[in-house]
Amino acid sequence: MRIKLAAIDWRDASVAVAVLALGLTGVVLSSRYSLGEMRNIGPGAFPMIVSVLIVLTGLLIAIESVVARHEEGDDLRGEPVPFRVLLFVTAGLLAFVALTPLAGAVPGILACVFLASMADGSLRLWQVALLAALVAGFCALVFVVLLKLPMTLVTW
C-alpha cells in the first residue's frame, strides 16, 4: 500500500510524537521505582505498564494519521489561538493564587474578576466593579457565613 504524503495528517502525526514523548517520560519516571517481582509487584510496575501502553497508543495515533479519518467532535480546530483569553484568564486565576494567602479571599476574588473580565473586554469598568463586588459578596455570604467554609475573607 503506497501512501501519498499529502494524505498524511501532519497535525496528528506531530501529536503522535507528543504522546510518544509522554509515554517515554513515564517509562523513565517509573524506572526510578522498584518493579518488584511477579508475585509481589513493586511501586514501579504498574506505572511502567501504563507508560509502555501510552507509547503504543502513540504509535496507534501515528498509524491513524496516515490511514484513518475520524470526526474530531470539536470545532476548535481551525480557530486562531485566542492569546488574549488565555493570558487574562490565567492571570485572573493566578491572582487568586497569589493574593489569597497574603491578603485573604476577598482581594483574591476581586483581582480574579477584574483580570479575567479583561479576557473578553466587553464590560465597562463600573460593570466589572459591580460584578466583582457581587461575586465577592455572594461567596462571603454563601461559603463563609452559611456553609462555614474555613476561609479567611480578609487578613489585615
Added chain:
Amino acid sequence: MDNIALGLSVILNLSTLGYCVLGVTVGMFIGVLPGLGPLATVGMLLPLTFYVPQTDAIVMLAGIYYGSMYGGSTAAILLNLPGTAGAAVTCLDGNPLAKSGRAGVALFTATLSSFFGGIFGLVVVASFTPLLASVALSFGSPEYASLIVLGLLAAAMVGNASKGKSLAMALFGLLIAMVGTDPNSGVDRMTFGLLSLADGVNLVVVTTGLFGIAEVLANVGRIGARDAKVAQIRMRDMLPTAREARGALFPALRGSSIGAILGILPGTGAALATFVAYAVEKRTSKTPERFGKGALEGIVAPESANNSAAQTAFVPTLSLGIPGDAIVAIMLGALIIHGIVPGPQLIRDHPDLFWGLIASFLIGNVVLLFLNLPLIGIWVRILRIPYSVLYPAILVFICVGVFSIRSSVFDVAVATVFGLGGYVMRRYGFPTAPLLLGLVLGPLLEQNFRRSLMLSRGDLMTFADRPISGSILALTLLIVIFLLGAELRRRRPQAGLRKEEQR
C-alpha cells in the same frame, strides 16, 4: 415496595428534600446556560458537600446531573445552542420547530420526553442494581481488574474522537492517578519532590480544570451576545396535537431503552445515547426526510435517551463501584470521601442511602416537570445573562471550590495547569472525559491488579482462567478488535463528503 417505603422515609425530611430541590434547580440552571456543564458544576460543588450529610450530598449531586439533562434542551430549541453536550442532537429538530413558531410545543415535548426517560431509567436502576450487586458479591480482584479494563476501553473506544487519542487520554489518567504515596510500599511516586503532591492529584482539581477552566477558555469570545428576542411562550401554545402525542410513544420507548443500555455500560454516557437514539429513530421512521426540519420524534428520542442514561449511569456505580460515565465518576469520588465504599456491598450495608437516592430520583423528576413547564418564562430570561458576566463568576467559584478542599492555593494553581492543558488537548482533538475515568479508576485498577497477582502467586493467567474474568476480557478483546477494524477500514473520504456521510 418495602424498599420504596424505606427510600421515601429516608428522604421525606426537610433537609434532604431541600437538597434534592436545590440540586435539580441548580442542574436545570446550568443546563439552560450554554458554556457551563454538569461536569464542571458537580466538580465545583463537590468540596462543599464535605459539610453536608452523605445522603443529602449524593442526592444533591445526582440532582444536578439529571436536572441539567432537562435544562439542556431549552437553549438547544430556542437558540440552536446546546446547553449541555447531551442536548446537541436536540438542536437538529428542536430549533427548526422554534423557527416555525412552535417553540412551545418543542419545549413541552422535550420536557415530557425527559420525564418519561427519567422515570424509565429510574425503574431500571431500582430493579437492575440489586440484581447486579448480588451477582457481583462473588467477584474477586481479578474480576474487578478485568471489569475496570472493560470500562476504560469502552469509554475510550466508543465515541466520535480518534481511538488512539481517547486511549492515550485514559492511560494518561491512569498515570496521573499514580502520583502520590503508593499505599502498598509507602514510596512517593512522581511527586517531583513536592510535598503538596504526596496525597496525589485531587479529582476535583482535575475536573474543575479540565472541564471548568478549559471550557471558559474555549468559550470566551465565542459565545457572543445572544438573541434576546425570544418570544413569550404561553402554556396553551405548548400542547402538541393528539396525533403528535400518539406518535411520540414508541420513539420515547426506543429512546429510553437505548439510553438505559448505554447508561449502564461503564464508560459510555448520555451524550452518546442521544446520537444513537436519533440515528435509530431516523432509520426506523417511514418519513426520514422530515428529520432535521422539525420532526417531533427527533426531540423525543434523544431527550428520553439522555435522561434515561443519566439515571442508569448509577447502575454500575452503585452495584460494582465502577462509574457509568465521567460525571458519576466524580460522585463515586464523593461517596469515597464520605467513607462509603461503592461496590456490591453498598446496597446491603447502606440500604437507606441506595433507596433514598432512588426515591430522590422520583421526587427530583417530578419537581423538574413542574420547574420546567410553568416556569419556562424564567428560564428564557436566564438565557439572556451574557457570558461576559457569567465566566468571571464561574472562575471565582472554581477557585473557591478548589481552595476549600484543603485550604491550598497550590491546588488552584494545579487546576489552572489542567485548564490550560485541557484547552490544548481539545484543540488537538483529545477527548478529556476518558482521562477523568482513568484518574478515578487508576487506584482501583492497580490495587486489584496487584492483589490478583499476589493471590495467584504471580500467574498472569489468573485473569483469563477464572470464568467470569475470562469472559469479561474476551468481551473486551472483541470490542477492541471490532472497533479498531471499523476505524482502520474507513479510509478518509474528502472533507465535504464526510459531512454528508454523517447525516
